[in-house]
Amino acid sequence: MKIDLNSDMGEGFGRWSIADDDGLMSVVSSANVACGFHAGDYAIMDRTVRAAKERGVGIGAHPGLPDLIGFGRRTMAVSDADMEAMLAYQVGALQAVAARHGHRVTHVSYHAAFGTMANADEGLALRLARTIAALDRELTVFSMPGQLTERAAEKAGLRVLTLFLADRAYTAAGTLVPRGQPGAVIHDLADVRARVRRFLEDGSVMTIDGSRLPVKARSILVHSDTPGSLDLARAIRSEIEATGAELTPAHRLMD
Secondary structure, three states, X not given: OEEEEEEEEOOOEOOEOOOOHHHHHOOOOEEEEEOXXXXXXXXXXXXXXXXXXXXXXXXXXEOOOOOOOXXXXXXXXXXXXXXXXXXXXXXXXXXXXXXXXXXXXXEEOOOXXXXXXXXXXXXXXXXXXXXXXXXXXXXXXXXXXXXXXXHHHHHOOOEEEEEEEOOEOEOOOOOEOOOOOOOOEXXXXXXXXXXXXHHHHHOEEEOOOOOEEEOOOOEEEEOOOOOOHHHHHHHHHHHHHHOOOXXXXXXXXXX
């Protein structure tokens, strides 16, 4: 079995950082790079892409809403046309940075409220998918299984890689428990190990209410801003390797 381990990276700003990106880069196989709206800036993007290229890590754009203070986790009143334009702006910026370093953007993974808005509106989800297709039809879209983003990407003729979120609690409906609710973010090392082991063994996760939920996914995500994210990523990688699975960048899974 081949599987991807990805994390959101470059989510600092200027002199500030929120995670050990350098450490994470030595553990994961794919990086979702913040493109300057919810976090990140041109210098951080440049360093992140260069590090990924040096370590053989695949890169994708991680577009978000223009909300540095709220870290892109607050829904905003934004028109569909503006959503399309800001998506193209962010993906295009990362494509330019990647080209400078001889690397290539191979996927797109929506950040927080940007993705929530897409998954709440079928029309918007399709417009965004078509925007990605117009930029590069070879781009893969990251999505949780069963979401509007997944279906829209498929309609637009794009490939989709479905995700299992190792550090977020699920509801019985297959959605994420909203941040701010008790137990929504999982940062206990033993708990994350157990969740990943279960996912690798039988393709399921225990929901917040204790029921078993099948999760069809080929990539595992750990958020870099989750407390102890580097230790969590290392633990997840060790669980993957213990099964004999091969850690593989997302774009190679789609070949």
